[in-house]
Amino acid sequence: MSTAKGARARARIEVTAAIKDEARRQLAEDGAAKLSLRAVARELGMVSSALYRYFPSRDDLLTALIIDAYDSLGADAEAAHAKVADAEPIRRWTTVCEAVREWALGHPHEYALIYGSPVPGYVAPATTVPAASRVGLLLIGIVRGAHQGAGVALPPLPAELGPEARRLADDLAPDLPPAVVTALVAAWAQLYGLVGFELFGQFNRVVEDREPFFRHAVAQLGHGVGLVFPQDTGTGGRGSRAGS
Amino acid sequence: MSTAKGARARARIEVTAAIKDEARRQLAEDGAAKLSLRAVARELGMVSSALYRYFPSRDDLLTALIIDAYDSLGADAEAAHAKVADAEPIRRWTTVCEAVREWALGHPHEYALIYGSPVPGYVAPATTVPAASRVGLLLIGIVRGAHQGAGVALPPLPAELGPEARRLADDLAPDLPPAVVTALVAAWAQLYGLVGFELFGQFNRVVEDREPFFRHAVAQLGHGVGLVFPQDTGTGGRGSRAGS
């Protein structure tokens, strides 16, 4: 009674949290497709219709879980990055990439929820954008730090890509060269290609020892955005591509 | 009389095809999650239970659609490649990549079926492997052709990746250097990262002019596996060896 907001309001957020917890539990067990409002309600000792007082539809419950998943991934990535915040940019880059992979391996169904096939007819509301951006912002920050002083030259962009590259740079990191921002966006997508292929079974019976494979692949990705290993800096370029 | 197999067998394959066609139609409209056996049967003027004579379960119908999708994608990619079979390897590489993207944009739900989140509890039977491998084999062939004569040097692999790289090379292309095969597998996954991000909406409000962006990204991917432009047109050579 003495609580300012009243028992009702408190019960509401408690029940809301309980619903999300149970839904997340079922999600981790059977995946999003088998998430059942009735099963959640049953497990919580309520009747299915009562759930609609908290989430207007199954899709709204999914949206809540999506935001939580993005935030969980973002928090993990940020925490991993914080531990190596003073290291070389390439080290920070690979650390964040590996954190993404580890979170994905630990939360496969939640990963599928946010980076897998979208539910047909479902469009992610704008509410998800901030949470969804956290990893991307982290990567941008790393690359920005690396290019702060000595910029590493990237191959020139084809002319047809010029306008789009400038638009990307304007939107995401006006202080970085368009070629770098373009490479960064591509690397961002490619990172999730690597993670997704491993998680969704495309690497089964193909790649066995996945950790070093992933580590090397994301290091190459880092090179593609201009990050270099400290010992690699000999010639000022990255160690060689098409080799001569 | 003339029909050796009898009317019954013929009717069976006809009905089977009709079911798959209608299922594919519904797939393209509402996505895999909303594919309903009853709706397919209704549309075909039969009763739902009759469908089980042709596909023992909904998942088996999905499996059939998955194999068809892999084959459709593979056929498109192979056809696109055949048109430039005599061109430079890098040109063939980007052509195949663009064919993959175009097929995906044209068949978003089928793409989601084969490269999106797997259906929980559903494991793709080994039957899908040959169809699923077609694009990969195409890419391997292109890289093999490019390395036939003059091998292009890639950066050395880290020691920890050595065994896995050798295993990959043994399994996929024993005639290619392990570093190349490793880069190829990574590029393969990364290609689908690019396509998936565009298709699943991750590029919305980020990348606007996606075709040149994609073209450039897969060209870079090609460089990563050792393919080079004969001589760069227009804006002058890629600055790779320049690097300064």
Added chain:
DNA sequence: TCCAAAGCAAGAGCAGTGATCTCGTAATGG
């Protein structure tokens, strides 16, 4: 030619789903 065996569609039925509506009860706050 005949007839048992097999293939097949229909229909009823089961257990489950998301969603909606009504109705009595309990907390809330002016």
Added chain:
DNA sequence: CCATTACGAGATCACTGCTCTTGCTTTGGA
């Protein structure tokens, strides 16, 4: 103190995948 509001229960609707039984039709061997 009492009208308003929030809430949970229950019934109900239109669906879903799937199973089983019941007849009809085609098939292929004797």
